[in-house]
Amino acid sequence: MNPVIKGCSHILVHVPNVMLEAGTTQILERENKNSDYLLKINDYIRSYEDCISYPPNQAYIGNIYPDKLNDIPRPWYQNPLPPKRFGSFGEIMPEDEFYALMQISDVFDLVLLEKDFVKEVRRKLEGHPLISEKDLSRLKEGVSLEEIERQIENKAVPLRFNGKIVGCVKKAHDKDITLSSHVMLENLATKASAVLAFKHLLKNTGMSPEEIDYIIECSEEACGDMNQRGGGNFAKAIGEIVGCSNATGADVRGFCAGPAHALLNAASLVKAGVFKNIVVVAGGATAKLGMNGRDHVKKGLPVLEDVLGGFAVLVSQDDGINPIIRLDSIGRHTIGAGASPQAVMHAVAVEPLERLGLKVTDVDKYSVEMQNPEITEPAGAGDVPKANYKMIAALGVKRGDIEKSQIDEFILKHGMPGFAPTQGHIPSGVPVLGHIREKILKGEIKRAMIIGKGSLFLARMTNLFDGISMIIEANPGVKEEKGVEEKEIRKMIAKALRDLAEHLIGSEV
Amino acid sequence: MNKKVIAEIFNQMADFVEKGEYSKKIRVGITTLGSEHGSSEIILGARMAQERFSDVEVVLIGDRGDSDLKCYEAKTLEECHKIMEDLLDRKELDACVTMHYNFPLGVATVGRVVTPAKGKELLIATTTGTAAFDRIEAMVRNAVYGNIVAKALGIKKPRIGILNVDGARQVERILLELRERGYDIDFATSIRQDGGLIMRGNDLLSASCDVMVTDTLTGNIIVKILSAYTTGGDYEALGYGYGPGIGENYGRLILILSRASGAPVAANAIRFAADLVKGNIFEIASKEFELVRRTGFDDVIKGLKGKEIEEKQISVKIPEKKPVTEEISGIDVLELEDMVKLLWENGIYAESGMGCTGPVILVSKEDYEKALEVLNRR
Numbered sequence: 001m002n003p004v005i006k007g008c009s010h011i012l013v014h015v016p017n018v019m020l021e022a023g024t025t026q027i028l029e030r031e032n033k034n035s036d037y038l039l040k041i042n043d044y045i046r047s048y049e050d051c052i053s054y055p056p057n058q059a060y061i062g063n064i065y066p067d068k069l070n071d072i073p074r075p076w077y078q079n080p081l082p083p084k085r086f087g088s089f090g091e092i093m094p095e096d097e098f099y100a101l102m103q104i105s106d107v108f109d110l111v112l113l114e115k116d117f118v119k120e121v122r123r124k125l126e127g128h129p130l131i132s133e134k135d136l137s138r139l140k141e142g143v144s145l146e147e148i149e150r151q152i153e154n155k156a157v158p159l160r161f162n163g164k165i166v167g168c169v170k171k172a173h174d175k176d177i178t179l180s181s182h183v184m185l186e187n188l189a190t191k192a193s194a195v196l197a198f199k200h201l202l203k204n205t206g207m208s209p210e211e212i213d214y215i216i217e218c219s220e221e222a223c224g225d226m227n228q229r230g231g232g233n234f235a236k237a238i239g240e241i242v243g244c245s246n247a248t249g250a251d252v253r254g255f256c257a258g259p260a261h262a263l264l265n266a267a268s269l270v271k272a273g274v275f276k277n278i279v280v281v282a283g284g285a286t287a288k289l290g291m292n293g294r295d296h297v298k299k300g301l302p303v304l305e306d307v308l309g310g311f312a313v314l315v316s317q318d319d320g321i322n323p324i325i326r327l328d329s330i331g332r333h334t335i336g337a338g339a340s341p342q343a344v345m346h347a348v349a350v351e352p353l354e355r356l357g358l359k360v361t362d363v364d365k366y367s368v369e370m371q372n373p374e375i376t377e378p379a380g381a382g383d384v385p386k387a388n389y390k391m392i393a394a395l396g397v398k399r400g401d402i403e404k405s406q407i408d409e410f411i412l413k414h415g416m417p418g419f420a421p422t423q424g425h426i427p428s429g430v431p432v433l434g435h436i437r438e439k440i441l442k443g444e445i446k447r448a449m450i451i452g453k454g455s456l457f458l459a460r461m462t463n464l465f466d467g468i469s470m471i472i473e474a475n476p477g478v479k480e481e482k483g484v485e486e487k488e489i490r491k492m493i494a495k496a497l498r499d500l501a502e503h504l505i506g507s508e509v
Numbered sequence: 510m511n512k513k514v515i516a517e518i519f520n521q522m523a524d525f526v527e528k529g530e531y532s533k534k535i536r537v538g539i540t541t542l543g544s545e546h547g548s549s550e551i552i553l554g555a556r557m558a559q560e561r562f563s564d565v566e567v568v569l570i571g572d573r574g575d576s577d578l579k580c581y582e583a584k585t586l587e588e589c590h591k592i593m594e595d596l597l598d599r600k601e602l603d604a605c606v607t608m609h610y611n612f613p614l615g616v617a618t619v620g621r622v623v624t625p626a627k628g629k630e631l632l633i634a635t636t637t638g639t640a641a642f643d644r645i646e647a648m649v650r651n652a653v654y655g656n657i658v659a660k661a662l663g664i665k666k667p668r669i670g671i672l673n674v675d676g677a678r679q680v681e682r683i684l685l686e687l688r689e690r691g692y693d694i695d696f697a698t699s700i701r702q703d704g705g706l707i708m709r710g711n712d713l714l715s716a717s718c719d720v721m722v723t724d725t726l727t728g729n730i731i732v733k734i735l736s737a738y739t740t741g742g743d744y745e746a747l748g749y750g751y752g753p754g755i756g757e758n759y760g761r762l763i764l765i766l767s768r769a770s771g772a773p774v775a776a777n778a779i780r781f782a783a784d785l786v787k788g789n790i791f792e793i794a795s796k797e798f799e800l801v802r803r804t805g806f807d808d809v810i811k812g813l814k815g816k817e818i819e820e821k822q823i824s825v826k827i828p829e830k831k832p833v834t835e836e837i838s839g840i841d842v843l844e845l846e847d848m849v850k851l852l853w854e855n856g857i858y859a860e861s862g863m864g865c866t867g868p869v870i871l872v873s874k875e876d877y878e879k880a881l882e883v884l885n886r887r
Contacts, residue, residue, distance in 0.1 A: 256865030341842050344863035357802050369865055376866070381838040384867040391842045391868070428865055455864025457834060457871065465864050486514050493518060 002324035003270035004475060006277075006316040007205035008434040010060055011090035011197045012421065013098045013308040014051040015189070017160040019289035022185055023305075026290055037294050044293075046077075046302045052092045053080035056372045056419040057307065061087030062434055066370075069417040076374055077302055089434040090200040092307070096121050096161050097128070098192065102169075104131075104138045105192040105241050110184050112151060113159075113167035118142035130199040134243075157181045176226040186286050189308060190221045191237055194283030197310035198242045201279065205314050212314075213275035215239045215249030218262035219282040220424045222253075238281060247279075255459075256369065256428040258282070259311070260452025260468045263430070266315040267325040267470070278315045284308025285423050292379040292422070299378045309426030313433055323440040323472050329355045331451070331469030339465050345391045348451055348467035350399070356471075360396035363414060363471070364445035367432040368392075369453060370420040384427075388451075389415035428452045429469075440474050448472045534566040535783045538581075538596060538605035539775065540589035541571035545768045546744065548572040554775025561776065565783045568602060597761045604762040604782035606750070606775065612638040616756030617651060617725055618765050619658040621749035621781055622735040629716035632659055632667075636728040636751040637765055646810050648680045648724055649687075654755040655720035656694060657797045661788035668697035670708035670718030674727050677707050683809055690804040733767070736774060745770045750778040753785055757798050762790060825850050828858040833871035837880060842868040848884060855883045 020026055020041070029035045051057060055076045059066045063084055072079050085091055093101070100121045103111040113121075122139055125131045148168050152158050156168040169188060173179035194217065202209060215235040222230030223237075235249030252262040259282060266278040286308065293303045318324065331352035337343050353360060368388035376384055389411040396402045402410055420427035429452040436448045454466040521533065539555050541548040552574040559567045559578060569580040571589045581596070583589045590610055596602040612618075617638035624631050634655025641647040652669055659667030669684070671677045688694050696706040697718030708718060713731065723731070729751070736745035751765035764782050766775060840848055845861050845868050852859040852872070857880050860871045872880045 339860060339862045341845055341861065341863040341868045354807075355803055357799075369867060371866070381866060382840075387842045387867040391863070394843055424865065453863065453865050455836075455862065455866065455869075457862075457864075460834070463833070463860070463871075465862050467863075485511060486518070489511075489515055490518060493515075493522075 001271060001273075002318050002326070002475075003267040003315050004318055004322035004324050005433065005437050005472065006314040006319070006322050007201060007207075008314075008437055009090045009197050009200035009204055009310075009312045010062065010087075010431060010434050011193065011200055011310045012057055012060060012092040013095070013193050013196070013284065013310070014046075014048050014092060014306060015095050015098060015286070015289065015308055016045045016303075016306045017095060018185070018189060018286055018308075019293075019303070019306050021157060021160070022182065022189075022286040023289035023291065023293070024287045025293050029294070037297055040297050041290075041293065041303060044297050044301070044303050046304075046306055048094045049083050050077070050080070050302070051306060052085055053083035054304075055079065055081050056374070057092055058084065058087065059419040060089075060309070060421075060431060061092060062089035063087040065435060065439075066416040066419045066432065069419060070412075074374065075301070077304065088438075089204065090197065090310075093196060096166070097124055098189075098196075099159050099161070099167055100125055100139055101131075101196060102188050102192040103140065103167075104135050105195050105238075106188055107237075107240075108172060110170045110172055111159075111167065111188060112148055112156075112170065113140070113142050114145050114148060114165070115142035117161070117166040130196075130203060155181055157185045173225070178224060178226050178229050187221055187223045187234075189286045190219050190283035191234060191241075192283065193308045193310040194219065194234065194238045194281050194312070195241045197283065197312040198238060198279065198281050201281070201312035201314055202242070207277065207314065209239075209243040210246050212239070212244045212247040212277050212279050214266075214269065214278045215244065215247050216262045216266055216278065216280045217249065217251045217282060218253070218258040218280060218425060219251075220253070220255065220258065220285050221283075234283075235281070238283075244279075249279075254452075254466060254468075255454035255456060256424045257452035257454035257466045257468055258425045259428055259430040260450060260470070263313065263315070263325070263450070264327075264330060264468060264470060266313075267327055270315050270317055271327055276317050279312055280315065281310075281312040282425055283310045284426065288423050292375060295379040296375075301374075301378060304372070304375045305422055307421050309421050309423040309431075311426065311430055311433070313430070318475070320477050321441075321475055323437055324475050326471040326473055329353075329471065331449075331467070333453075333465060333467035335464060339463070341391050342395070344453065344465055344467050345388070346395055348453070348469045349392050349449065350395050352449075352469060352471065359401040360392060360399065361401050361410070361414070363447050363449045365416065365432070365436060365439075365448045366392060366414055367416070367429050367436065367448065367450050369418075369429070370416065370427045370431050371418045371422050372420060372427075373418050375422050376418075383418065385415060385418040386411060428454075433472075436472060440472070443474070446474045535564060535604070535786045536566050536568060536602050537779050537782045537786075538568045538570050538593055538602045539779060540583075540586065540593060540605070540607040541569055541574070542583070542589055543586040543608050543768055544766075544770070546771060549574055550772050551766075551775050552576050552578075554772035555779065557772060557776040558779035562780060562783065564787075565779060567779060568596075570596075570605070593763070594761065597763070603786045604753075604764065606764045606766060606778045606782060608766045608768055608770070610763060610765060612754045612763075613756070613759070614639055615641065615650075616754040616759050617647070617654060618752045618754050619655050619720075620728065620732040620752040621658075622732055623748050624714055624716040624735065625738075626715040631713075631716040631718070632662075632720045632752070633728045633731050634658070634720050634722050635725050635755075636732050637725060638754055638756075639725065640756070644724060645676050645679050645683070648676060648722055649683050649810065651725075651728075652680070652684055652694070652720070652722045653797060653801055655722060657755055657790070657794045658753065658785070659719050660793050660797070661785050661790040663788060664719050666695045667719040668695050669720045669722060670697040670699070670706055670712060672708050672713065672721050672723040672727065674723055676724070680722065681706060686809050687801070687804050687806065690809070692801055692804045733769075737769065740771075743769055745774050748774060748777065749781040750774050752781065753790065755794060760791065762786065825853045827853050828856050831858050831873050833858070833860055833873050835872050835874055835877040836864075836866070837870045837872065837877075837884065838866055838868070840868060840870060840884070845870065848887070851887065852880055852883060855879075857883065
């Protein structure tokens with residue numbers, strides 16, 4: 001009995017105003033009174049149209065296979081695709097609708113929206129295929145602009161749209177900084193984007209929310225109060241809004257590697273038979289919006305980090321069809337493994353293969369940190385996925401699986417161009433799950449490896465790095481036990497003979 | 510429904526009606542050409558087996574002689590081997606007994622003899638073929654192969670002994686290391702006063718272990734001696750022959766006789782083959798190889814043979830360690846370690862890392878600017 005990946009969703013939310021308000025780069029820049037960057041930034045912000053026609057974003061929501069990006073000339077932002085809001089895995093939601101979704105997801109009356117704005121956005125949401133009557137009933141009438149301005153004076157964070165203030169997020173406590181308006185905006189944005197991903201997952205899998213047993217949330221935010229800063233629990237909070245009345249759940253953290261750890265937990269719980277249907281879900285990180293914006297503006301690019309990411313995966317019991325998660329050879333970076341790229345990649349990518357007697361070329365596609373290189377290169381961080389693939393290839397050369405001259409070919413064949421926003425946990429291994437699942441189901445590839453890595457020094461608790469990986473494989477199908485068919489046939493023939501015998505006895509009498 | 514399966518069942522019913530016995534037979538082939546005693550000797554062995562073992566259907570490949578067994582005609586031993594391989598691959602045969610056959614590298618045979626002291630059986634691992642080029646590695650593999658065959662014969666916890674030949678002590682060290690790492694292997698104790706798992710000639714005669722590990726050439730001699738010592742030497746009359754070829758991912762069950770093997774040994778080899786089929790030899794083998802791989806077999810072999818040549822590190826004095834919190838990214842992953850050393854040479858403490866943003870060099874806040882300068886100069 002192997003756990004399977006029954007479905008995935010991948011969503012983005014275009015939030016340029018939240019980026020200006022809550023992205024850490026912009027917040028820190030505000031200390032600089034005559035900041036050149038903040039003066040210029042408005043000229044470099046993308047419209048919603050530009051955002052959805054951006055090729056990497058179209059790859060993320062499933063309208064093009066990431067390898068297709070190799071055929072689209074760079075810079076990608078100058079070579080748009082048809083602007084499709086919805087894709088086979090999810091959608092790219094505009095900011096005004098997202099504000100409304102934040103209010104729908106808020107159960108403490110912290111999100112205030114202006115009356116006329118609500119009217120307009122309610123009409124828009126009524127046409128949304130996944131927003132139900134019940135969701136809309138949670139959207140309030142709205143308040144006056146004066147009321148919102150009064151709250152902003154009292155330290156609420158403003159929500160802007162089209163150059164106007166249309167709402168705000170209030171603080172949830174007078175003294176507690178972990179419940180400040182800034183933190184509440186962060187956490188509600190994470191929650192609302194996770195809700196959106198969850199809704200798409202249910203649609204993609206045809207599951208009803210009541211069928212979900214357990215939820216594992218794996219974003220990079222912390223919710224709690226001053227007595228337990230990261231106490232939780234996003235998982236149940238999200239499940240409540242989506243209507244998973246029969247589920248419970250908790251949060252798993254591990255920096256960028258969080259989703260991989262969460263997936264491992266989900267797969268193990270399913271394999272152990274504790275739960276049947278587990279959803280691993282994460283919303284986006286407002287803090288990372290515009291993280292490299294300074295470099296983008298300096299080099300004349302649009303500020304490309306204007307989207308929140310989210311994803312959800314349904315891990316279920318073996319159905320004989322969907323791709324399986326192999327739990328018999330998990331890649332892990334142990335505490336004693338060492339920090340060098342060679343040590344990390346050997347522990348995470350090569351060792352699990354060696355344990356199964358496989359070569360590095362036996363994995364059709366590796367998923368590493370799939371950061372979009374167009375975002376990271378201007379900031380001097382290079383092409384992150386490519387660096388990872390290069391290391392795997394180099395280890396393959398060392399093992400004798402490939403020749404040194406084949407490194408570039410290996411990267412092209414077994415890797416993918418980066419396409420995910422730099423949201424930390426969002427690019428880390430998981431963004432390819434939807435694509436991989438489809439390719440495996442179509443029989444185009446057989447085996448993939450999902451790798452999640454994390455930089456733990458950021459919390460100043462340890463200098464260790466982290467990494468975890470798992471192999472996803474085509475489902476071998478539910479194997480009939482040997483001789484089942486033969487047993488059946490024997491039974492049939494025996495019955496026919498007995499019938500014949502009975503008939504003979506009967507006819508004599 | 511599968512017509513073949515239905516037909517098969519009807520055939521078995523016919524057998525039952527005719528002979529009053531009923532079971533699915535194991536199909537074992539035997540090639541009849543190439544024996545020093547003529548093909549009639551092998552055919553006699555085949556007939557003996559067919560008469561004695563009701564669970565086996567014996568099939569001849571080569572020459573029919575005066576028997577009424579099913580026969581695939583062939584003129585030469587090479588032809589026999591081709592037909593045999595084809596029949597095995599198509600699952601027409603479950604196993605086959607032959608002689609003078611070349612196994613691929615990595616495959617070696619586990620023989621089965623009857624020892625003179627108390628008439629006890631003993632497996633000799635191995636007796637023909639080459640498990641590995643290196644003598645020590647080959648003997649370690651032989652131990653695994655012997656373990657597989659013993660388990661297929663129904664011995665739950667086979668006791669392994671290592672014959673006191675050149676390299677025995679090294680093999681002992683490696684096997685103990687593998688057991689330490691979780692490989693399920695049990696050892697025998699010598700009947701001599703010293704005890705231990707290294708076996709002397711005496712242990713060979715008394716079969717004080719279930720599996721005797723040795724190099725292939727010695728193993729081959731042992732089988733020959735223990736099967737021909739009663740006949741004057743040119744006729745092998747005792748035991749089960751040289752046994753099945755075992756190897757990782759090797760999918761054919763082929764058992765070996767020598768050209769000096771007589772009819773009784775040929776008959777026993779057919780019995781041996783049927784026992785292995787019943788014992789699910791392939792399932793056991795794949796499980797066993799999986800286990801061995803998981804213990805890091807390759808590393809153990811490399812490490813204990815002292816083959817690993819440590820890469821010579823250019824010694825650079827490492828500056829005093831300090832907390833590093835600033836990331837420098839964008840350096841080619843394959844040059845990262847050299848760049849760390851370059852910083853050390855310049856008196857800057859640095860560490861390399863591979864985090865969520867790819868390869869990075871970490872330095873402390875106060876060294877950050879200087880480090881960038883040093884790296885940019887490169």
